Structures are given as C-alpha cells and as structure tokens.
Amino acid sequence: MKVAAPAPEHFTSRLRSPAVAARVGMWLGISFGICFLTGLLSHYAQNTSQPIPFPASPSWGYRVTQGLHVVTGTAAVPLLLVKLWTVFPRLFERPPSMRARQLLLTGLERVSILVLVASAIFMLTSGLTNTASWYVWGFGFRAAHYAVAWVAIGALLVHIAVKLPVIREALLNDVEATHSHDRPTAVEAGVMSRRGLLRTTWLAGGAAVLLTAGASVPLLRKVSVLAVRSGDGPQGIPVNRSAKAAGVTVTAVSDAWRLTVSNGDQVVELSRPDLLAMPQRTETLPIACVEGWSASGEWTGVRLGDVLALVGADAASDVTISSFQENGPYYTVNTLQKSFAGDDRTLLALGLNGEALALDHGYPCRLVAPNRPGVLQTKWLGSIEVQA
Numbered sequence: 001m002k003v004a005a006p007a008p009e010h011f012t013s014r015l016r017s018p019a020v021a022a023r024v025g026m027w028l029g030i031s032f033g034i035c036f037l038t039g040l041l042s043h044y045a046q047n048t049s050q051p052i053p054f055p056a057s058p059s060w061g062y063r064v065t066q067g068l069h070v071v072t073g074t075a076a077v078p079l080l081l082v083k084l085w086t087v088f089p090r091l092f093e094r095p096p097s098m099r100a101r102q103l104l105l106t107g108l109e110r111v112s113i114l115v116l117v118a119s120a121i122f123m124l125t126s127g128l129t130n131t132a133s134w135y136v137w138g139f140g141f142r143a144a145h146y147a148v149a150w151v152a153i154g155a156l157l158v159h160i161a162v163k164l165p166v167i168r169e170a171l172l173n174d175v176e177a178t179h180s181h182d183r184p185t186a187v188e189a190g191v192m193s194r195r196g197l198l199r200t201t202w203l204a205g206g207a208a209v210l211l212t213a214g215a216s217v218p219l220l221r222k223v224s225v226l227a228v229r230s231g232d233g234p235q236g237i238p239v240n241r242s243a244k245a246a247g248v249t250v251t252a253v254s255d256a257w258r259l260t261v262s263n264g265d266q267v268v269e270l271s272r273p274d275l276l277a278m279p280q281r282t283e284t285l286p287i288a289c290v291e292g293w294s295a296s297g298e299w300t301g302v303r304l305g306d307v308l309a310l311v312g313a314d315a316a317s318d319v320t321i322s323s324f325q326e327n328g329p330y331y332t333v334n335t336l337q338k339s340f341a342g343d344d345r346t347l348l349a350l351g352l353n354g355e356a357l358a359l360d361h362g363y364p365c366r367l368v369a370p371n372r373p374g375v376l377q378t379k380w381l382g383s384i385e386v387q388a
C-alpha cells in the first residue's frame with residue numbers, strides 16, 4: 001500500500017488561517033523584537049571592551065532588561081507552537097507552474113522561512129536550556145545564541161516584508177471572516193472558533209510568563225512553580241554555583257587568604273581583617289543572572305575606589321578582577337570597566353543582609369557592582385589589577 005504524502009487540501013480546519021497566523025505572528029514578532037534588543041544589550045554588557053561605556057545606573061536596569069529577555073522568550077514558546085501549527089499545511093504546497101523568475105522568488109521565500117523556523121527553534125531551545133542551567137551544548141552558549149539571533153532577526157524581517165500585504169489584510173479584517181488568502185479547502189469549523197484559539201494562545205503565553213517570571217519578580221514567586229530559581233538560598237539570595245561546586249571551600253576559609261591589589265609595581269595584600277578595618281559601606285544592589293533570575297541584597301563592604309587608592313590608582317581605570325577559583329573556565333577572570341570601577345556603589349562585599357557573606361555567596365570577599373550582569377559579579381576574589 002502506498003501512503004500518500006500529506007497535501008494542503010487534507011488540512012480542512014478554518015483555524016489554520018492567515019487570520020490566526022497574522023495575529024499570533026504579530027505578538028510573536030513583538031516578543032522576538034524585545035528578546036533581540038534586550039539580548040543585544042546583555043551581550044554588550046559582557047563585552048570586555050565597550051566603546052560606549054555600559055552605564056552603572058540605574059542599578060536595577062540589567063535586572064529589568066534581562067528579566068524581560070527571559071520572560072518574552074518564554075512567552076514566545078507557545079506563540080511559536082501555535083504559529084507553526086496554523087501554517088503547517090503550507091509546508092506541503094507544491095509551487096504551481098510558474099515562470100523562472102517567479103519560481104526563483106518563491107524558492108527564496110521558502111528558504112527564508114526554513115531559516116526563520118530553524119533559527120527561531122534554536123533560539124528558544126538554547127535559551128530555555130540555559131535558563132534551566134542545563135548546558136548540553138557542545139559549543140559556547142553565548143557566541144552561538146548571539147550569532148543565530150542575527151540570522152533569526154534577519155529572516156524575520158524578510159518574512160514580514162514578504163508577507164506584509166497578507167498581514168495587513170488579515171489584521172484589518174475580522175478574525176472570523178474568511179477572505180481571499182484562506183486556503184480554498186480550509187472551510188470546516190475547527191474544534192473551537194478562531195477567537196477561541198487566539199484566547200487560548202494568549203492564555204498559554206500568559207501562563208508561561210506567570211509560571212516563570214517569579215524568578216525575577218518577588219511578588220510572583222509564590223505563583224511561579226516552574227521558576228528555575230525559587231528565591232531561596234543562603235541569606236535570601238539564590239546561588240548560581242556553590243562553593244563546593246567551585247572547589248573553593250578550603251582556600252576560602254584559610255587564614256592565609258589575601259586579596260592582592262596591584263597597580264603596576266605597587267602591590268598590597270589585604271586579609272579579611274584588613275578589609276574589615278577599612279571604612280564600611282552598605283549598598284542595596286541586585287544580583288541579576290543572565291539566566292533570568294534576580295534578587296536584591298543589602299551588601300556591606302569596602303568601596304572598590306578606597307582599595308584602588310591604596311595602590312595609587314585613579315578610580316577611573318579599567319581593572320581586572322580575578323577569583324581564586326581554579327576550575328573555571330567561565331567567569332573567574334573578567335574586566336571591570338571604569339564606568340563601574342569609578343562608581344561609589346561598587347563594593348568588595350564582605351557581608352550580605354546583615355551577616356558575614358555566606359561561603360556560597362563568595363566568602364571571604366566578592367565583587368558587587370550596580371547594573372552588572374550576574375556572571376560578572378565575581379565571587380571568592382583573589383586579585384584586583386589595574387589595567388595599564
């Protein structure tokens with residue numbers, strides 16, 4: 001028996017229509033747009049060299065943009081699934097006989113859609129697994145997620161441009177109205193009305209947001225049973241990598257620990273008691289992880305600028321921040337640009353929420369700077385070096 005390949009006319013539901021696709025597509029486009037812009041920002045914030053200095057204010061800026069990034073990405077998952085479902089029959093359309101030029105254009109359009117679908121699926125799955133701290137990828141997440149984002153947004157713009165006439169007509173007409181762009185065989189009532197399908201889709205998107213947004217929005221924590229971080233953790237702040245996982249438990253509590261601060265050949269070594277003897281400041285600043293969760297804490301410690309002054313450094317220079325953690329490879333060394341190094345709120349934190357810093361939060365001493373991606377808030381500090 002020969003099984004026939006599906007043909008577009010086998011899909012008869014009125015739900016699979018441009019009217020539905022355009023509406024879901026519009027919100028999907030908005031989500032992708034927000035995701036793209038907030039993603040660019042996050043990528044830039046992690047660049048070592050920043051021609052335009054990333055601002056240290058507002059201190060909660062990155063918390064909001066990265067929270068939005070993950071929330072819009074999560075909301076896009078049900079939207080993309082519904083969108084693909086509505087346009088699925090078109091996959092089996094054979095181009096009618098056309099002249100060569102038209103055939104070429106149709107071919108190009110199909111290729112752009114293939115690229116769009118593949119890159120969109122890649123963006124959402126790589127992003128979601130990252131928010132779940134599940135690093136199954138055999139490549140650098142950040143580089144790949146960034147590169148494919150340009151492919152996705154490019155293909156999206158081509159797709160919108162090509163479809164603009166259809167989108168326009170679909171959005172201007174009532175969603176239940178069957179009009180010229182419907183497939184001729186898509187005439188049977190579906191399991192629900194088109195409005196019903198749209199409502200269900202918005203509900204699914206909203207539910208995805210509510211279930212995960214609690215990772216960033218404290219008020220939603222109780223609702224967000226699927227949030228990756230619960231807001232629990234020592235001293236009320238989640239822990240990304242524990243001291244045990246980082247392999248620092250012995251060095252961290254050793255009396256021999258020193259923070260080495262250097263500026264050219266001027267070098268000082270500071271013990272925790274040395275740091276505690278310096279003027280102590282308290283700042284309320286968030287830890288905002290690229291994975292989307294964030295939490296605010298009251299950090300106490302020494303101003304970075306005060307420590308840099310000990311080695312005769314101008315607070316307005318870039319500095320290299322290193323952890324004594326050995327089993328990197330990620331995030332144990334990074335550059336703190338002068339826009340942060342020179343900010344009075346940037347602390348070498350020794351305490352959190354009224355207690356000595358927990359081992360998991362970076363004891364004996366960690367960096368905490370305003371408006372900085374969590375991955376660059378280095379824990380278990382070893383040395384600080386003013387860049388020449």
Ligand SMILES: Nc1nc2c(c(=O)[nH]1)N[C@H]1C(S)=C(S)[C@@H](COP(=O)(O)O)O[C@H]1N2
Pocket residue numbers: 237238239240241246287288289290323325331332360361362374375376377378379380
């Ligand atoms: N040395 C070191 N510092 C680090 C990390 C790490 O793995 N090692 N993780 C970073 C990441 S990804 C985040 S989100 C924050 C989390 O800080 P917390 O665990 O105190 O909440 O620490 C950052 N500092």
Ligand SMILES: [Mo]
Pocket residue numbers: 240288289290291374375
């Ligand atoms: Mo993080």
